Amino acid sequence: MTALTLTNVNKSFGDVHVLKDINIEVEDGEFVVFVGPSGCGKSTLLRVIAGLEDATSGEVRIGGEMVNATPPSRRGIAMVFQSYALYPHLNVRKNMSLALKQEKQSKAVIEERVGKASKMLNLEDYLDRYPSELSGGQRQRVAIGRAIVREPKLFLFDEPLSNLDAALRMNTRLEIANLHDALAASMIYVTHDQTEAMTLADKIVVLRDGRVEQIGSPMELYNNPANQFVAGFLGSPAMNFMPAGYVNDGDGRTMGVRPEDLRLADDGALSAAVQHVEHLGGDTNVIARVKDTQITARLFGQHSINQGETVTLGFSPERLYYFDDNGARVQ
Amino acid sequence: MNKARKNPFNTLAMHGALILYTLIALFPVFVILINSFKDRKAIFREPLALPDAETFSMIGYQTVMKQGDFFLYFQNSLIVTVASLFFVLLFGAMAAFALAEYRFKGNTLMGLYLALGIMIPIRIGTVAILEMMVAGGLVNTLWALILVYTAQGLPLAVFILSEFMRQVSDDLKNAARVDGLSEYAIFFRLVLPLVRPAMATVAVFNMIPIWNDLWFPLILAPAEETKTLTLGSQVFIGQFVTDWNAVLSALSMAILPVLILYVIFSRQLIRGITSGAVK
Numbered sequence: 028m029t030a031l032t033l034t035n036v037n038k039s040f041g042d043v044h045v046l047k048d049i050n051i052e053v054e055d056g057e058f059v060v061f062v063g064p065s066g067c068g069k070s071t072l073l074r075v076i077a078g079l080e081d082a083t084s085g086e087v088r089i090g091g092e093m094v095n096a097t098p099p100s101r102r103g104i105a106m107v108f109q110s111y112a113l114y115p116h117l118n119v120r121k122n123m124s125l126a127l128k129q130e131k132q133s134k135a136v137i138e139e140r141v142g143k144a145s146k147m148l149n150l151e152d153y154l155d156r157y158p159s160e161l162s163g164g165q166r167q168r169v170a171i172g173r174a175i176v177r178e179p180k181l182f183l184f185d186e187p188l189s190n191l192d193a194a195l196r197m198n199t200r201l202e203i204a205n206l207h208d209a210l211a212a213s214m215i216y217v218t219h220d221q222t223e224a225m226t227l228a229d230k231i232v233v234l235r236d237g238r239v240e241q242i243g244s245p246m247e248l249y250n251n252p253a254n255q256f257v258a259g260f261l262g263s264p265a266m267n268f269m270p271a272g273y274v275n276d277g278d279g280r281t282m283g284v285r286p287e288d289l290r291l292a293d294d295g296a297l298s299a300a301v302q303h304v305e306h307l308g309g310d311t312n313v314i315a316r317v318k319d320t321q322i323t324a325r326l327f328g329q330h331s332i333n334q335g336e337t338v339t340l341g342f343s344p345e346r347l348y349y350f351d352d353n354g355a356r357v358q
Numbered sequence: 359m360n361k362a363r364k365n366p367f368n369t370l371a372m373h374g375a376l377i378l379y380t381l382i383a384l385f386p387v388f389v390i391l392i393n394s395f396k397d398r399k400a401i402f403r404e405p406l407a408l409p410d411a412e413t414f415s416m417i418g419y420q421t422v423m424k425q426g427d428f429f430l431y432f433q434n435s436l437i438v439t440v441a442s443l444f445f446v447l448l449f450g451a452m453a454a455f456a457l458a459e460y461r462f463k464g465n466t467l468m469g470l471y472l473a474l475g476i477m478i479p480i481r482i483g484t485v486a487i488l489e490m491m492v493a494g495g496l497v498n499t500l501w502a503l504i505l506v507y508t509a510q511g512l513p514l515a516v517f518i519l520s521e522f523m524r525q526v527s528d529d530l531k532n533a534a535r536v537d538g539l540s541e542y543a544i545f546f547r548l549v550l551p552l553v554r555p556a557m558a559t560v561a562v563f564n565m566i567p568i569w570n571d572l573w574f575p576l577i578l579a580p581a582e583e584t585k586t587l588t589l590g591s592q593v594f595i596g597q598f599v600t601d602w603n604a605v606l607s608a609l610s611m612a613i614l615p616v617l618i619l620y621v622i623f624s625r626q627l628i629r630g631i632t633s634g635a636v637k
Contacts, residue, residue: 079532100538112529129538173537180637275503 028091030055030181030213031076038068038075038084038237045071049085053181053215053230058207061217062224062260063234067219072234074184076215077106088093090180100129105174108188111166113158118291120144120154123173130177137176144175147209148202164195171206174211182214188223200226221261225249231273233257253352264312267322271349273297280357283348286312287322295341299324304332313338387613392576394418394606401520401602404540418603421594430583431590436615437584438500442507445562448559449508450515451523451553453454455545457516458523459531469520475513478573480506491578498581506574511564522556558623565623569616587612 031053038046038201045068054057061069063226071156074080074146078099087094094102105126110124120141126285127137148168158166174182186195187203205226207214223244224231231242233248233256241253245261250340251257258266260288271278274296299322301317306329313324313332317340324340332338366453392408401411407413422428446459457469480487483607487506488497534544550557577588591612594604 074532075538077532080537099532099536104536106533106536108529110527110529110534112527112533114530114534114548125539126537174532 028055029053029088029316030090031058031215032086032088032091033072034086034088036072036075036087037083038071038080039083045237045342046075046082049237049239049240051232051242051336052214054215058214058216058227058229058232059232060224061215061229061232061234062221063240064260065295067234068237069219069234070185073106073185073215073217077104077183078102095278100126103180104183105177105179105181107167107170107174107187108187111158111170111187111190113169115158115165118155118157119150119161119169119172122158122169126177139307140176140178141172144172146275146303147175147206148172154254162321163191164199167191167199168202171203175206180213182212184214184216186218186324187216188218191219191222194332201226201246222263224259231261233260252348252356254356255281255350258348258350258356262286264325267320267350268350269317269322271321273317273320279352281350281354283350283353284342284346286325287327288342288346289322289326290342291330291338292341293340297322297340297342298336299339299340301332301334301336303334351352382387384389390606390609390613394603394610396603398603401605401606412416415603418601419581419611421601421604421605425593427582428590428608428611429476431585431587432615433610434500434570434584435587438503438507439565441500441504442568445504445508446511446515446564447561450512451519451550451557452545453512453516454519454523455549458518466620469516472516473509473513476517476602480510483610484577488577496578498579500579502578503574503584503586506578507564507568507571511560511568514563515560519556522553526552530571553620561622562623564621566616567611 029052033049034050038048052276061072063069075082084347089102123141124137145154150168150172153165188199191199200223216227228245231245231248232242235256241248241257248257248261262285266283266285268281271280271282297317299316299317301313303314305312311326311330315322349357395409396413397415397417453472491497491502531544534548570588572588575586591608592603594601
């Protein structure tokens with residue numbers, strides 16, 4: 028069964044067309060990540076799915092049921108917000124149980140579900156505290172707990188990690204991955220961070236300017252990007268683009284090569300002036316200029332390369348990607 | 359802490375200025391209070407002297423208690439002020455929520471229209487208001503005053519509260535919607551508690567002019583049983599003779615309830631005034 032089906036969904040605010048003809052399917056138990064730069068409409072799309080915004084046209088189906096006119100609370104969804112959005116005047120227990128009380132669940136059911144969720148998230152010691160007495164990571168866990176207790180058909184996450192510091196972000200990312208395994212629930216996760224997208228997703232939806240650019244598993248998108256945008260968006264450091272004329276005289280296409288596919292080679296095709304070197308220990312990132320283009324090479328291990336040096340970089344031809352003037356992938 | 363605040367001279371100058379201002383502001387109140395406890399001759403001979411054994415007199419308070427129904431006036435004032443504040447806050451907050459939260463045609467226009475009342479003094483419409491109250495049979499009832507004061511307070515209330523309600527996080531309201539709270543529940547249980555400081559600010563700004571008003575009680579409700587405190591005190595001021603003891607005593611007693619209400623609201627008020635400016 029499909030957990031969510033979007034068919035030709037459009038959304039406009041006045042004259043501004045924010046979502047253009049979105050078609051997406053989410054299978055049961057799938058973890059789908061919407062990723063794209065700021066302002067690409069990914070959060071708006073999530074709101075349309077949640078029912079916080081109405082789609083201007085198109086169909087939204089959750090669990091096979093058409094929900095265009097159903098209020099958010101009856102869509103069988105739960106949402107985790109970027110700013111946590113905990114009720115400041117309620118303690119953790121009441122924050123988590125509010126939705127169940129609204130659904131008129133019995134006390135025993137509420138008690139049991141809150142107990143289960145708080146155990147899963149290590150929140151048992153904090154149930155009587157207020158949100159202002161919790162750290163950022165704990166607040167985020169409460170927000171997730173509030174979603175879990177509802178046992179929804181579909182979880183929606185709106186950039187849940189962007190307010191956390193780097194270390195905590197990684198931990199919480201793992202927790203969310205574990206949670207997905209434990210609950211086997213369908214989840215939709217919005218982020219602008221491609222690392223989160225790559226590490227969490229079963230399926231990534233890349234959005235740009237309100238349009239779906241490509242849908243596929245992380246490795247599919249990484250190895251086989253449909254266009255220059257997807258190629259440049261996924262992967263860190265980002266793929267290098269340069270005129271293919273640098274290596275083939277008279278070639279008008281754009282050539283793309285990933286930083287990790289570049290290597291030092293005396294007979295390499297690219298001669299690069301080193302501008303900056305980042306020594307990361309395990310890797311060395313070399314930022315250099317090839318003619319008018321800045322490129323990044325990610326070399327494995329430690330290298331003693333100095334700023335101002337000229338190095339020769341080579342690559343295997345089969346690791347190259349070519350794009351036409353419009354950014355579409357060509358062979 | 360910055361340097362300017364650490365310098366003892368600056369601290370002294372700052373406190374000096376504040377104390378001076380406090381003295382100037384409290385001086386009239388102080389004069390009213392001390393003179394209300396003196397006899398008539400002492401008031402005029404030495405207005406600034408404290409009451410001593412010779413000049414001490416409760417005659418003013420006795421007059422006030424005997425003449426006219428002072429407690430009824432007091433009660434009228436309290437009913438009118440509290441009821442008006444309640445309606446101003448309730449309707450003002452509801453209108454502000456609608457303006458801040460919902461996108462609808464003419465939203466901005468409606469906001470401007472509601473704020474227009476800040477610029478136009480309601481007393482310009484006194485004649486029309488009086489005609490309306492006569493037609494509605496509301497003359498000499500407390501409802502006449504409550505309705506007028508509610509109308510008078512709403513523009514500023516809507517203006518201030520809608521600004522504050524815009525600052526309440528959208529995520530929070532959306533989280534409540536996903537959790538199944540109705541719009542009314544979101545308004546009463548989530549948004550109102552969060553804008554409480556702003557509500558206190560609006561309450562104080564409205565309370566004092568209503569409590570002190572003489573104009574509308576004089577025109578709309580001058581009957582004995584609907585007189586407010588300010589109007590009631592006027593009986594002691596005559597064209598030829600004024601009973602200063604009684605006037606000063608009545609005023610002294612009129613200060614009390616405002617003072618109490620102010621103390622209740624003030625903690626919230628300070629947070630309300632500063633919270634917009636400093637994050």
